[in-house]
Amino acid sequence: MDKEKKLKQTQEEEEEMEFKDCENHSQQAQQQEEEKEKIEIGDEIIRSKIGIMRALAERDDPSEVDDFMIRRFLRARDLDIEKANTMLLKYLSWRRTFLPKGFVSESEISNQLADNKLCMQGVDKQGRPIVVAFGGRHKPTKGNLEEVKRFVVYGLEKICAR
Secondary structure (H helix, E strand, O other): OOOHHHHHHHHHHHHHHHHHHHHHHHHHHHHHHHHHHHHHHHHHHHHHHHHHHHHHHHHOOOOOOHHHHHHHHHHHHOHHHHHHHHHHHHHHHHHHHHHHHOOOHHHHHHHHHOOEEEEEEEEEEOOEEEEEHHHOOOOOOOHHHHHHHHHHHHHHHHHHHO
């Protein structure tokens, strides 16, 4: 008799555990769906703000700007379109004055390149570029500040181009 009671009790406990597991699983699935909806709504908001900002940017400055660049400026200003647009226009203006050809030629920074200050080593497991900078190889007396600025822009352009 005791064995039957224990067996019945064990079976009831197992059924109760299965029910709880099923309930937990359905709650997790519901939470995941809610998170996906939030992400989709957030993506829609970002897409609409990108469209608005693209229209403002093209009106004020007809330079070609891709959606990823607009998204970076929006995120930098917490999705505030006015602040992001102001920042983007300042960047485009700076870029036109600092890089009139659109890039830094190696002849402009030959002194900096000769010192082998930067070494690009490929990418890590997540696809991010690996760059090693040797600060000890910088010689402030060699070249001028403008050349150093151009070298930094050159290095960043090379890193981002990968």
